[in-house]
Amino acid sequence: MIKVLIASExxxxxxxxxxxVKQMNGQMPVLLSGxxxxxxxxxxxxxxxxxxxxxxxxxxxxxxxxxxxxxxFIGFCKKNNICYTLYSDGGxxxxxELQYETRxxxxxxxxxxxxxxxxxxxxxxxxxxxxxxxxxxxxxxIPQTYTAPTKNIIAFDGSAASVYAxxxxxxxxxxxxxxETLFMAVENNIAEDxxxxxxxxxxxxxxxxxxxxxxxxxxxxxxxxxxxxMNEAGTLIIAGSYGTLPGFNVGxxxxxxxxxxxxxxxxxxxx
Amino acid sequence: xxxxxxxxxxxxxxxxxxxxxxxxxxxxxASIKGLFFEAADxxxxxxxxxxxxxxxxxxxxxxxxxxxxxxxxxxxxxxQRFRTLCEKRNIVCTIHCMGEYDIAEALIESRFxxxxxxxxxxxxxxxxxxFPAPLLKALLQKAECPVIIASERISHxxxxxxxxxxxxxxVFAIRQFAYLLPFFDNRRMIVVQVGDIPxxxxxxxxxxxxxxxxxxIGYEVVHGKDPAFELFNFLKRRDHCFIVxxxxxxxxxxxxxxxxTAEPLIQLMKQPVxxxxx
Numbered sequence: 001m002i003k004v005l006i007a008s009e010x011x012x013x014x015x016x017x018x019x020x021v022k023q024m025n026g027q028m029p030v031l032l033s034g035x036x037x038x039x040x041x042x043x044x045x046x047x048x049x050x051x052x053x054x055x056x057x058x059x060x061x062x063x064x065x066x067x068x069x070x071x072x073f074i075g076f077c078k079k080n081n082i083c084y085t086l087y088s089d090g091g092x093x094x095x096x097e098l099q100y101e102t103r104x105x106x107x108x109x110x111x112x113x114x115x116x117x118x119x120x121x122x123x124x125x126x127x128x129x130x131x132x133x134x135x136x137x138x139x140x141x142i143p144q145t146y147t148a149p150t151k152n153i154i155a156f157d158g159s160a161a162s163v164y165a166x167x168x169x170x171x172x173x174x175x176x177x178x179x180e181t182l183f184m185a186v187e188n189n190i191a192e193d194x195x196x197x198x199x200x201x202x203x204x205x206x207x208x209x210x211x212x213x214x215x216x217x218x219x220x221x222x223x224x225x226x227x228x229x230m231n232e233a234g235t236l237i238i239a240g241s242y243g244t245l246p247g248f249n250v251g252x253x254x255x256x257x258x259x260x261x262x263x264x265x266x267x268x269x270x271x
Numbered sequence: 272x273x274x275x276x277x278x279x280x281x282x283x284x285x286x287x288x289x290x291x292x293x294x295x296x297x298x299x300x301a302s303i304k305g306l307f308f309e310a311a312d313x314x315x316x317x318x319x320x321x322x323x324x325x326x327x328x329x330x331x332x333x334x335x336x337x338x339x340x341x342x343x344x345x346x347x348x349x350x351q352r353f354r355t356l357c358e359k360r361n362i363v364c365t366i367h368c369m370g371e372y373d374i375a376e377a378l379i380e381s382r383f384x385x386x387x388x389x390x391x392x393x394x395x396x397x398x399x400x401x402f403p404a405p406l407l408k409a410l411l412q413k414a415e416c417p418v419i420i421a422s423e424r425i426s427h428x429x430x431x432x433x434x435x436x437x438x439x440x441x442v443f444a445i446r447q448f449a450y451l452l453p454f455f456d457n458r459r460m461i462v463v464q465v466g467d468i469p470x471x472x473x474x475x476x477x478x479x480x481x482x483x484x485x486x487x488i489g490y491e492v493v494h495g496k497d498p499a500f501e502l503f504n505f506l507k508r509r510d511h512c513f514i515v516x517x518x519x520x521x522x523x524x525x526x527x528x529x530x531x532t533a534e535p536l537i538q539l540m541k542q543p544v545x546x547x548x549x
Contacts, residue, residue: 001483031483085479103442104476106483136439137446160415163382167416171450201383204365208274208302208385 011065014111016146027175149236165240281307281346288390291421437472440517
């Protein structure tokens with residue numbers, strides 16, 4: 001039974017996050033650990049702007065909202081026979097604590113609202129890069145509109161990070177790994193051409209972990225998923241660190257562009 | 272089905288380590304890819320190592336006493352023995368032969384594997400007396416999957432010892448061990464931490480994580496100033512256990528590899544050691 005950390009977006013947890021947990025638990029029981037933080041504080045944590053604990057903007061209304069959310073969380077877990085634990089902020093949560101919680105968890109689930117920029121609807125690239133850097137376990141970002149995944153797309157560039165991601169995904173979400181899986185070439189500095197996808201080793205590994213896999217060597221097609229051009233229902237995208245995402249510049253988080261990943265949960269790891 | 276890499280000197284098949292690889296592959300329903308390295312001193316070592324006593328127990332039959340003139344022939348025979356052992360245990364296997372200095376290629380292989388099993392012979396001093404041998408050292412420092420160093424066969428495992436120090440690396444090792452070797456779930460688990468502390472760090476969180484995988488969990492703090500030495504003393508009193516550790520080059524393990532007054536400590540440990548670095 002893996003331990004899944006679920007972070008609230010202020011006083012809500014997106015219904016789609018709950019849906020994803022339900023689907024996971026149906027395939028393999030999980031221990032759900034709820035982390036309840038004021039939304040602004042979580043964003044500040046991600047961007048390293050967290051204010052001192054005593055100045056946290058957690059007024060009575062927000063506190064009441066968080067308590068209601070905790071009850072909703074407990075009700076969801078009981079109704080779906082999911083084991084759970086709770087971690088309430090209490091106004092003293094700081095970045096090292098978030099890191100420690102991810103250290104002792106197998107997976108972190110967050111709703112995309114935590115990363116969304118209100119004006120554009122895109123994900124804040126630097127927030128995502130910070131989150132990936134700080135989390136010590138893989139992350140799944142769940143979109144607001146959700147269709148149960150029936151197909152995986154692995155953004156693959158032959159790098160250690162992308163292979164690490166595909167291995168961790170199969171360990172943590174073996175039920176999803178049995179779905180149809182497409183390996184798609186990512187064009188970046190690491191893999192200037194799609195030759196990485198022709199490696200014998202990749203085929204060996206893919207066969208071992210993804211019984212229904214296919215390799216697509218045409219670089220660039222993955223971009224359609226991140227530009228918002230392609231919105232295929234039931235798709236789950238797997239990527240290894242922001243370096244594997246198209247347009248991200250490895251090692252330079254300031255250049256991380258804002259991206260869209262409409263309708264597709266994103267499994268991403270830090271390597 | 273997971274993929275395990277078994278690394279051995281082509282001219283000197285490490286039967287004990289192969290036995291461990293097969294034990295794990297059998298339980299984890301994994302395949303094994305054998306990487307056969309050409310040894311630096313292959314010409315001088317062109318004998319069927321491990322044949323005295325009997326090679327790979329009773330599985331491969333009586334020791335073959337016929338001499339072989341070339342390293343190539345010895346390697347070919349060892350490959351055949353590897354295949355035979357895997358087939359007898361119904362384990363899917365593949366072979367890959369590598370040159371003496373193909374460490375970079377071995378590291379790429381590690382990227383596309385779930386686990387590496389290497390034996391004491393891979394770890395042994397090379398012709399220049401360096402320990403661990405450059406191949407194993409490179410694997411421990413740079414392999415992109417966990418490594419198991421096995422010096423003896425596994426008859427049975429009673430307990431798993433997690434060498435824990437609160438670091439990200441030690442928790443990462445615990446998690447990867449749980450994912451890759453889930454068949455130890457009914458064994459006793461012991462989380463051991465060295466230091467002058469009242470209880471293991473973040474005990475509640477470790478406990479929450481481990482409870483998801485295991486039902487018998489114990490915690491032990493070993494007091495002392497030298498973590499590597501204290502850990503070694505703790506481990507040498509135990510039999511039939513599996514040791515799980517984090518990063519090479521830090522904390523315990525770097526000390527375990529340094530020359531001590533006697534032999535490097537890791538050479539003295541007879542239990543299999545599961546090591547990750549992240």
